[in-house]
Amino acid sequence: MALVAIGLYLSWTAGRLDRLHARIDAARAALDAQLLRRASVTQELATSGVLDPAASIVLYEAAHAARQAEEEQREVAESELSQALRAVFAETAQVEAVRAAPGGEAAARELTEAVRRVPMARRFHNDAVRAARALRRHRKVRWFRLAGHAPFPLAFEMDDEPPAALSDRPA
Amino acid sequence: MRIGIVCPYSWDVPGGVQFHIRDLAEYFLRLGHEVSVLAPADDDTPLPPYVVSAGRAVPVPYNGSVARLNFGFLSAARVRRWLHDGRFDVIHIHEPTSPSLGLLACWAAQGPIVATFHTSNPRSRAMIAAYSILQAALEKISARIAVSEYARRTLVEHLGGDAVVIPNGVDVDFFARAEPRPEWQGDTIGFVGRIDEPRKGLPVLMKALPKILAARPQTRLLVAGRGDEKEAVESLPAGLRPRVEFLGMVSDEDKARFLRSVDLYIAPNTGGESFGIILVEAMSAGAPVLASDLDAFAQVLDQGAAGELFANEDADALAEAAVRLLGDPERRAELHTRGSAHVRRFDWSTVGADILSVYETVTSGAAAVAPEDDERTTGLLARLGLARD
Numbered sequence: 001m002a003l004v005a006i007g008l009y010l011s012w013t014a015g016r017l018d019r020l021h022a023r024i025d026a027a028r029a030a031l032d033a034q035l036l037r038r039a040s041v042t043q044e045l046a047t048s049g050v051l052d053p054a055a056s057i058v059l060y061e062a063a064h065a066a067r068q069a070e071e072e073q074r075e076v077a078e079s080e081l082s083q084a085l086r087a088v089f090a091e092t093a094q095v096e097a098v099r100a101a102p103g104g105e106a107a108a109r110e111l112t113e114a115v116r117r118v119p120m121a122r123r124f125h126n127d128a129v130r131a132a133r134a135l136r137r138h139r140k141v142r143w144f145r146l147a148g149h150a151p152f153p154l155a156f157e158m159d160d161e162p163p164a165a166l167s168d169r170p171a
Numbered sequence: 172m173r174i175g176i177v178c179p180y181s182w183d184v185p186g187g188v189q190f191h192i193r194d195l196a197e198y199f200l201r202l203g204h205e206v207s208v209l210a211p212a213d214d215d216t217p218l219p220p221y222v223v224s225a226g227r228a229v230p231v232p233y234n235g236s237v238a239r240l241n242f243g244f245l246s247a248a249r250v251r252r253w254l255h256d257g258r259f260d261v262i263h264i265h266e267p268t269s270p271s272l273g274l275l276a277c278w279a280a281q282g283p284i285v286a287t288f289h290t291s292n293p294r295s296r297a298m299i300a301a302y303s304i305l306q307a308a309l310e311k312i313s314a315r316i317a318v319s320e321y322a323r324r325t326l327v328e329h330l331g332g333d334a335v336v337i338p339n340g341v342d343v344d345f346f347a348r349a350e351p352r353p354e355w356q357g358d359t360i361g362f363v364g365r366i367d368e369p370r371k372g373l374p375v376l377m378k379a380l381p382k383i384l385a386a387r388p389q390t391r392l393l394v395a396g397r398g399d400e401k402e403a404v405e406s407l408p409a410g411l412r413p414r415v416e417f418l419g420m421v422s423d424e425d426k427a428r429f430l431r432s433v434d435l436y437i438a439p440n441t442g443g444e445s446f447g448i449i450l451v452e453a454m455s456a457g458a459p460v461l462a463s464d465l466d467a468f469a470q471v472l473d474q475g476a477a478g479e480l481f482a483n484e485d486a487d488a489l490a491e492a493a494v495r496l497l498g499d500p501e502r503r504a505e506l507h508t509r510g511s512a513h514v515r516r517f518d519w520s521t522v523g524a525d526i527l528s529v530y531e532t533v534t535s536g537a538a539a540v541a542p543e544d545d546e547r548t549t550g551l552l553a554r555l556g557l558a559r560d
Contacts, residue, residue, distance in 0.1 A: 047303075047304070051243075052242060052243065052244075052247045052274075052275055052278055052279075053275070053277075053278050053304050053305065053307070054240065054241070054242035054246075054271055054272075054274045054275050055242040055243050056304045057270035057304055057305065058231055058233055058240065058242060060301050060304065061233060061234065062232060062233075083232055084232060084233075087229045087231040087242075087243070090243065091243060091244050091245055093245070094244040097244055
């Protein structure tokens with residue numbers, strides 16, 4: 001009787017863990033999508049000729065590096081893209097100049113959305129990671145190897161502070 | 172002639188390009204030309220009267236390190252205003268491929284533009300989109316100058332087109348007339364450069380030093396430059412460490428006296444050099460030069476005729492050559508004579524005149540430099556003659 005109860009409990013825990021892993025996978029996919037979207041909007045802006053060539057090249061290189069980065073360098077490359085975006089869009093006047101160009105309104109909106117959604121997606125992902133890590137550290141999970149061979153989940157750490165000129169919402 | 176010069180690097184940070192621009196501007200001013208230099212600088216930095224601040228450079232990750240660059244709306248506006256107020260006959264842009272003031276000025280100006288390429292490596296990776304962004308700005312340049320044959324070759328490889336080679340200038344007489352200092356004389360080897368920058372090659376020299384001291388124990392190595400002195404001598408046996416003297420950062424005057432005093436100047440740089448101004452300065456001061464055989468150095472030293480070369484990064488070859496030269500006063504006197512004659516071509520009187528003839532070539536028959544009209548004002552209104560000037 002006690003054995004059955006323990007068995008049921010363990011099985012329930014394994015199910016919980018499985019759901020958490022699935023949540024991490026989904027959150028990671030969402031984060032990847034947002035990061036990719038941010039990099040491609042940046043690249044579009046950089047090659048559009050709307051910005052001055054110096055800013056264009058800085059943004060283009062940063063976005064290119066972020067898209068091409070290996071998994072281990074990803075966090076650094078994405079952080080550098082955040083820094084480059086902050087440097088270029090430090091002034092509201094720069095955003096206004098983008099808006100004034102043909103099609104610029106849409107580009108500015110896409111970029112604003114992208115830089116706002118990256119921190120959100122990252123927070124949801126890291127939140128799921130934290131929950132899974134807490135459960136996996138528990139001794140019942142470690143002793144009975146309930147996590148199987150799933151890799152220990154890692155948080156995605158990066159600088160995702162959006163540029164000041166893009167983060168204030170228009171009234 | 173009204174000359175506008177664009178400096179890509181912060182005026183308040185010492186560097187080869189900044190010094191080159193300062194000397195060039197002062198040379199033209201002495202000849203009676205009107206010169207204005209646009210450079211990044213903090214707004215509260217004291218600037219010489221001919222320098223206009225383009226605002227502070229922003230640190231941003233670029234090409235694998237953090238670079239201080241000027242870009243964006245405010246910098247572009249300052250470049251336009253400078254071009255508008257200056258009414259230059261010609262503008263001279265330095266380092267037009269770095270995404271900073273040079274590129275901005277290229278983009279914002281029309282008219283005779285001269286550009287000097289200082290680095291031998293304008294782009295580390297050729298990227299198709301970045302290339303097209305660059306090309307649109309660079310094709311406005313009417314004349315390109317490369318500081319060495321080596322820089323010209325890489326420029327041609329990376330960007331196509333061609334350039335004339337005009338070396339960096341040195342005030343030869345300033346070095347030739349400097350007074351030697353007795354405490355720096357007598358079996359001394361000189362090194363000038365950042366201690367903690369491995370490409371300047373001090374580690375190679377440190378590796379060679381025990382052999383040099385074994386053959387000539389009375390030798391002293393004098394090092395002028397910033398960096399961690401303890402770390403620099405770590406590879407040396409403790410007994411030899413007193414043979415190395417660190418002078419720290421030295422003033423221009425002291426550098427000239429330093430180069431006048433030493434028996435042998437060694438440049439063990441391992442790479443990243445496109446010119447080698449320090450070799451020219453050493454030869455101007457009459458110091459025999461022993462340098463690594465980098466392309467740029469070999470060219471400055473006239474393929475070994477004006478100074479000796481050793482195989483790059485080969486500490487044994489360096490030690491062997493240094494011992495031989497230190498023990499052969501006749502050979503050193505010969506290098507002194509040849510070097511002093513060779514450096515005349517790097518004197519500002521020659522280099523400045525060459526640059527001025529480039530200006531005259533591109534300005535003859537051309538209109539003055541003007542800010543490129545904003546696309547929005549060249550639109551309908553301008554065509555109808557309604558645009559405000």
